Amino acid sequence: MLEIIKKQFRIRMDEWLFGIVLMLGGAVFGLILWAAIIRGTGEELYFTLGTILAAIIAVGYIAIIMLIDFSNSFHIEISLGCTRKRFLTSWLLMCVIWGCLYVLVLLGLNVAENALLTWMYQGAALKINFIPYLLKYGFAVALGLPMVTGLCASLCIRFGRKASWTLWVFWMLGCVGIPRFSDAAEEHPGSVFGQIGLAFRHLVELIPVNVWLPAAAIFCLLCLWGTWMILRRQQVG
Numbered sequence: 001m002l003e004i005i006k007k008q009f010r011i012r013m014d015e016w017l018f019g020i021v022l023m024l025g026g027a028v029f030g031l032i033l034w035a036a037i038i039r040g041t042g043e044e045l046y047f048t049l050g051t052i053l054a055a056i057i058a059v060g061y062i063a064i065i066m067l068i069d070f071s072n073s074f075h076i077e078i079s080l081g082c083t084r085k086r087f088l089t090s091w092l093l094m095c096v097i098w099g100c101l102y103v104l105v106l107l108g109l110n111v112a113e114n115a116l117l118t119w120m121y122q123g124a125a126l127k128i129n130f131i132p133y134l135l136k137y138g139f140a141v142a143l144g145l146p147m148v149t150g151l152c153a154s155l156c157i158r159f160g161r162k163a164s165w166t167l168w169v170f171w172m173l174g175c176v177g178i179p180r181f182s183d184a185a186e187e188h189p190g191s192v193f194g195q196i197g198l199a200f201r202h203l204v205e206l207i208p209v210n211v212w213l214p215a216a217a218i219f220c221l222l223c224l225w226g227t228w229m230i231l232r233r234q235q236v237g
Contacts, residue, residue, distance in 0.1 A: 023057050023102070023109070024109070027109045030050030030054070045125050046126060051130050054106060067156070073091060074087060074236075078236045079236050085228075092150065100142045102142065103138035110131055147221070148219075148220060148223045151226050154234070155167070157230070
């Protein structure tokens, strides 16, 4: 098992390191963008926009890499004699380790950005400190994201284009629909979209905060179970 994980690391090293480069670029761009924003508004607060952009890039890039890599690695490794259980276990471990490394990079970027902005805008107050959120949720995301992405990738392997298009539709609904409902709830609460946004907000507020993390953990475990149920009978193409 250890040898398989080492091979996974060696094969995918460049792709994962490139993601860190993209994160650094996003952090620099966010820092420059916030400097332009605060210069125009004259606010006495500073916001670590670079960390936010780096985190968005990290999650998006990791999801794309895992979706592509899962299918390719499955067909290659199973055809070379690796068992499905060893493949899935080694792939998940590799993704979790890299995800935790990405969280550590984000923590380092946030500390550096806080220090730099404190020096640049002396006397200004920090709007939001993201370090507690990264420590509380970052490693949980690094653990859960490979399980969810693994299920999506296994569905694409099993059902082909039908699953790919279905997942794309859900992704677009989430990216476009949720912000629209949220904005409508604030700006036009009496509209249809506003009513949907308010109803969704009330539903979220009804669920206690301490329930969300166990619910997310159960969902990720169900995704892992679904991935295994698909892979255990999936033929290599």
